[in-house]
Amino acid sequence: MIDVAGIIAENILYIAMVTIGGMLISWSVHFVPVGGAPAAMAQATGIGTGTVQLAAGAGLTGLVTAGAVMAVSDSPLLVVASGGVGAMIMISVTMIVGTWVYVYGVGVPPASAKVDYDPITKDRQDIYVSQGTEGHGLPTVSYVSGVIGGALGGIGGSIIYFALMSTSTGLTQSNLVALASIFAVGIFFVNAVIPSYNIGGTIEGFHDPKFKKWPKAVLASFVATLMCAFVGIITIGGL
Amino acid sequence: MSAGGAGGEATGGIPQNKLIALGTLGGLAGAYGGHFLSVASPAFAFIGALGAICAIVWGGAAVRRVASYGLGTGVPSIGMMALGMGVVASMFGLAVGGIAGPIVAFITAAIIGLVIGVLANKVLGMGIPIMEQSMTEIAGAGALTIIGLSVAMTGTFMFDAVLETVVATGYIAVIFIAGGMAILHPFNANLGPDETQDRTLMTGVEKGAIAMVVAGIVATVADGASAVPTILIGVVIWYIAFSKYVKLVNRDAYKVLGTGLLPTEEELE
Numbered sequence: 001m002i003d004v005a006g007i008i009a010e011n012i013l014y015i016a017m018v019t020i021g022g023m024l025i026s027w028s029v030h031f032v033p034v035g036g037a038p039a040a041m042a043q044a045t046g047i048g049t050g051t052v053q054l055a056a057g058a059g060l061t062g063l064v065t066a067g068a069v070m071a072v073s074d075s076p077l078l079v080v081a082s083g084g085v086g087a088m089i090m091i092s093v094t095m096i097v098g099t100w101v102y103v104y105g106v107g108v109p110p111a112s113a114k115v116d117y118d119p120i121t122k123d124r125q126d127i128y129v130s131q132g133t134e135g136h137g138l139p140t141v142s143y144v145s146g147v148i149g150g151a152l153g154g155i156g157g158s159i160i161y162f163a164l165m166s167t168s169t170g171l172t173q174s175n176l177v178a179l180a181s182i183f184a185v186g187i188f189f190v191n192a193v194i195p196s197y198n199i200g201g202t203i204e205g206f207h208d209p210k211f212k213k214w215p216k217a218v219l220a221s222f223v224a225t226l227m228c229a230f231v232g233i234i235t236i237g238g239l
Numbered sequence: 240m241s242a243g244g245a246g247g248e249a250t251g252g253i254p255q256n257k258l259i260a261l262g263t264l265g266g267l268a269g270a271y272g273g274h275f276l277s278v279a280s281p282a283f284a285f286i287g288a289l290g291a292i293c294a295i296v297w298g299g300a301a302v303r304r305v306a307s308y309g310l311g312t313g314v315p316s317i318g319m320m321a322l323g324m325g326v327v328a329s330m331f332g333l334a335v336g337g338i339a340g341p342i343v344a345f346i347t348a349a350i351i352g353l354v355i356g357v358l359a360n361k362v363l364g365m366g367i368p369i370m371e372q373s374m375t376e377i378a379g380a381g382a383l384t385i386i387g388l389s390v391a392m393t394g395t396f397m398f399d400a401v402l403e404t405v406v407a408t409g410y411i412a413v414i415f416i417a418g419g420m421a422i423l424h425p426f427n428a429n430l431g432p433d434e435t436q437d438r439t440l441m442t443g444v445e446k447g448a449i450a451m452v453v454a455g456i457v458a459t460v461a462d463g464a465s466a467v468p469t470i471l472i473g474v475v476i477w478y479i480a481f482s483k484y485v486k487l488v489n490r491d492a493y494k495v496l497g498t499g500l501l502p503t504e505e506e507l508e
Contacts, residue, residue, distance in 0.1 A: 002335060036312065050313040052320075178407040182326055185415070189323030190355070193316045198363045201312030220358040227351055228324075231331040239334060239398075 002238035008230070010168060011237055015229045017163035022191045022225025023218050024156030029055050029195035030214045031149025032091065033142035033205045038134065042106045045113060045135035045142060045204045047098050051196030052189065055153055057094065059188050062087035062154025063181065066161050076162055083158025084151045091150030095138050102137040110137030114208050120144060135204070145205025156191075160184045167236045176236070183232045190228065191221050252436025255304060259376060262297020263345070266290045266383030270341040270390050277394035277463055284464030285472050287390025288454050291418070292447035292476070294387060298380030298422035299443035303436065305373035306426050311365075314430065317377060318423020322415050324351045325381025330406070333386070333398045340396050344382045352378025377422070384418040384450075385411075391454035394463030404461045417453050421446035438487040445484055448477035 008015065032054050035046025047054060065086025070079045102108055111128035112118065113135035118125055120141045129135050138146070164180035171179065198217035199210045269290010276283035298321060306314045325348055332344020356374030359365045367373075390396050392414075393404045405411050425442035426434075455469030489495050 050316060052313075052316045056319070175402055175407050178409065178411070179330065179402065182406060182411050182415070183330065185412075186323040186326040189319045190327075193320040193323070194355070194358070194363070196312045196316055197310060197359055197365055199311075201310075216362050216364070220355075220362040223358055224351070224355050227354060228327050231327055231347060231351075235331045235334045 002234070004234055004238075007234055007237035011233045014163040014167050015226075015233050018160050018187065018229035018232065019222060019225045021156040021159035021163065022187055022221050022228070024152050024159065025055070025059060025188060025191040026195045026217050026221030027214055028149045028152030028156060029192055030199060030203060030211050030217070031145045031152065031206055032058070032203075033095075033138060033146050034196075034202055036201050038202070039136070042102055042108050042136040043133040044202055045111070045137065045139065046202060047095060047138065047146075051199070051201065052192050054091070054094070055192035055196075056189065058087040058091040058150045059153045059157040059192065060185065061090035062150075062157045063161055063184055063188070066154075066158030067177070067181065070162065070165060079162050080155050080158045083161070084155040087150040087154025087157070088147050089150075091146050091153075092143075095143055095146050099138050099143075106136070108136040110139045110142075111135050112139045112142065112204055112207070114204050115141075119207050134202075141207050142205040145207070148206070157184060157188055160187055164232060164236060167233055169236050169239055171236065171239050179236060183228075183236070187225060187228045187232070190224055194220050194224060253300075253440075255300065258297050258300045262294045262376075262380055262383065265293025266297070266380070266387055267341055267345065269293060270383070270386045270396055273387070273390040274395050274397075277390075281394050281463055281465040282468045284391050284394040284458060285451070285455070285469040287387045287394075287396075288447075288451035288469055288473065289387075291384045291387025291391065291450065291454075292444060294380045294383035295418070295421040295447040295450070296440050296443045298377055298384065299425035299446075300436070300440060301373050301376040301380060302422060303426040303434075303439050305367060305369060305377070306430070308367045308369075310367075314427040315423045318419045318427075320355075321377040321381035321422050322385070322419040323381075324348055324355065324378040325383075325385050325418075326411070326415060327351065328378065329382040329385040329389075332382070333389075333396055333401055337397075340398070341383070341386050344386060345379055348378040348382035349375045352376070380422060381418065384422065385414055388414045388418060388450060388454045390464075391451065391469050392457045392464060393461050394458075400463060404463075405457075408460075410457050413453060413457065414450075417450040421450050433491055435487070435491055438484065438491060441480055441484045441487055445477055445480035448473050448480055452477065 033046035038044035040048030062083040066083035069082040195217035273287030328348035336343030356371035451473035
């Protein structure tokens, strides 16, 4: 039988890190402008797909870059920073290509229906919103918000990965990488779905009134990730 | 046969309790049957995938019930969450449980699911009355799907073999997506006012069979499991389920008309 209390006592710092990572992912989703199916038809502001797909796309890219850097460096800051930058690049590319499609393909100007003036550029928004829609495209504020969301999500994901990789274990390096990755992915998905239920599937960014609901999702993620962190650390630490 | 739809509970068809029994008992029986019979002959590894199909049908039915209330976001989210919770719980269960691995994994998944269900209603305020029960069911189904497909790939659920053949090679990602797809896709593809339970669940069987074939292909590189029976039985199940599904679509459709092929350019002129 494995010494559960011993493993937990030895790795309490990593359990805390995994939990913080999960809470960061949960918070990050509130920044990402997701429009869901309506946005795919240019009838709502944001990227035209679901929260989970976007968070997963950006977050997993962050995991890959964090994993790549971790192979050559032991510095936690470097690993976490590279995870954040990887996710930022991924979400930025998704948003800029999305914007090209909306502007040149669909033929709509990026406009927010939630605010009359873009909080960053101060550009007028309401007169550009087509009738019967909830805005369309990605106005500057949503874009900036999305990049922040990508950074937080990538940092959260790479903190989880780093913590799981640093847990004391008898596993070989390649098995540890595989197990830590799949745990990180599992925890990532759980924490990407919880906030998407909190915001009801769509959000424009940090200027959206729904953004104020984030403490609820972060609290829920805290509890959910703490459980997953115990389970994950005991698994890896016990082998 | 009554219709599911946004805003209310999906009803009709087989009662959920029977499906819970099918998924739990079938899933566990598949995992243990595949594990013990594979010792006699690796050909029996396919039983694990049959267990996974039972769990997938159960998971699909649970997704159907909870997503009928309207989650506020796409149905895929709940399937991905199922496998997210399932993968954490199943790796834990198999690693610490030994011979009781699948049961430990199943119970762990159910606990994680229950807590997330409670959080969804109490903290996020989703207000779906069956959220707690459904999340428990979905997490359990996700864990049993992962274990069932792992048994089909390796012929055992002993953690060393699973780690070596399924996790370290990255095939766990295939299980993650194929299993998640099989749980989320049935309701996602069939939802709407004319949704019927038998048609949705038949899609689940069909998707489960595809996951089974994929598991069979992976088994070609494993020593403990033989690939051919899994692939053949998977293809047969897929064919039967798909034909049945087409029949059910024809039954539920108002009218089915053949439009012929797309006209060629000359015909359009």
